[in-house]
Amino acid sequence: MLAYIVRRLLWLPVLLIIVSFITFALGYYGPADPIVALMGQNYDPEVAAQLAHEYGLDQPFGVQYLKYLERVARLDFGESIKYRNQPVLRLLIPRLAVTIQLNVASSFIGVSVGIAVGVIAALRRGELIDRLVVFGVVFGRAVPVFVAGPILLFLFARTIPVLPPGGWDGIFSRSAVMPVLLLSIGPMAVFARQTRAGMLEVMGQDYIRTARAKGLHEMTVVTVHALRNALIPLLTILGFLLGSLVEGTFLTETIFGIPGIGQFAFEALGGRDYPVIITVTLLVAVAYALGNLWADLLYGVVDPRIRQA
């Protein structure tokens, strides 16, 4: 197990170098010129050349990339082109804080509500509540964020105006309700579906019969003997959860005008702000890698058969 963790951790920097190289290359050979984007209508070739020189954009690819790597190693992610002379890192940190709050709240709600709903559906298999859950899951998975978002806005900001249509006053404000709800739909649907399937399978296992034959209360049978087994396969979809959150975050932050990483990246894409784009991409890759590592470690904690392997 320890060797496995170490091996996984050693892979992390390799992965990051590969990701940074690909993004950097895409940006370098990409069709758009950041200086053009920056200057817009005031374009002047002389000034443009000067700016390009200032940012080191006139140097060969290899040189630019190596310089970049060396700076990244010192946690210097360069300066934003759009926000002139502002270090990317300084721009990033407050936005990252917003995004992390949004995602933690959404995954917490999505996962816990999803699991609870899945357990109830499985225990009430075939009854009305189970059918509602199954329908809700299909619905929740079929409707994309960019459709559900405007629907929510229309319902709760216009028709019954109880919530602000956008902006951000912190995670514990009313402005967070809709975005958190929106972002939690995906994980909620997936966890409800998987928990239901897992519980249905586990409740039919021999060891559940053994637990009942011991005289345990049904509540104990479900929570102690069944749930743990049913949740093990769910850990494999934690990686997926991360993917859905990353995707959802970009859209949600853009729809609700939330000053997080998603909106920042969206803006950077429009402005061809390479240093920002590359840094955000790296960040997402790190999040993915750590998320999957975390899921694997949890697997080991929950399943003794893997822990000892």
Next chain:
Amino acid sequence: MTTVLEVRGLKTQFFTQDGVVQAVNGISYDLNEGETLGIVGESGCGKSVSVMSLMRLIPMPPGKIVGGEALFEGVDLMKISDDEMRSVRGNKIAMIFQDPMTSLNPVLTIGRQVGEALELHMGMSKSEARQRTIELLEMVGIPSAADRVDDYPHQFSGGMRQRVMIAMGLSCNPQILIADEPTTALDVTIQAQIVDLVKKLRDEIGMAIIWITHDLGVVAGLADRVAVMYAGFFVEEAGVKDLYGDPRHPYTIGLLGSLPRLDAERGRRLVSIEGLPPDLIALPEGCPFYARCNYRIDRCETENPPLRLVAPNHRVACWIDVTTAQPTR
């Protein structure tokens, strides 16, 4: 001799999409203190369902106990509340199952799984339960029990897991231990060890046992009395010597004929009963064994024979007397 369990007319059915599965069709028997009753029959004849019904562990739906009583300590187990039933399960009546590989929870330690019943029924603290679990594991012959109590099921072999199940079953000193084919999934040498262990523990503890098997050979050396089950009915019930020495039901005779015997003539083919048991969804009106019976008479096709006493402690459900009748086909 006191009777610890009186089963009367127990009847369990499953209401499925294909129809009503008549799994147990009104069986009656007594179990005496310290006695071992073997229930023998082919796979699917309702052995498991009959004992799971006693414990009220039939999945409902689709299952339903449609009739009968089971008197234990003066109360009918079929009528008591769920809470009262739970206080019987694992405490006064314990059960061990066929497949030790799947009957233990893979994510909980052995100590936890055995200790659970002790905490629940005996009111022990965690540490008392742990101490007692170690003693129980030693009692069932698990080497270095104190070290193994924190291990998980996958770290034990099949035979060792069945020993754990036995320790769990006996943890609260039950009056009755129900063993549903506990050796079927094990290989022959391990089977013999488990049977010997149960015999030894029975002599020490004195619980009554209901031992279910499809193998007449296994119960021969273990049971005091044997009941033969067919299509959800008891068709013969007798003391172990009588059943083996003087079988009176054509089905029992067929089963015994198909047992490999050490003293059989070399080269003699084993007799096996031709045909299949009836479909429990469409049970015939008459004797359930009619289609396969070599002694059948016309009456058998329309009337199902009740169990009747043919000798002291020997009951048979058959219209004819095999000691005098000749095979009719």
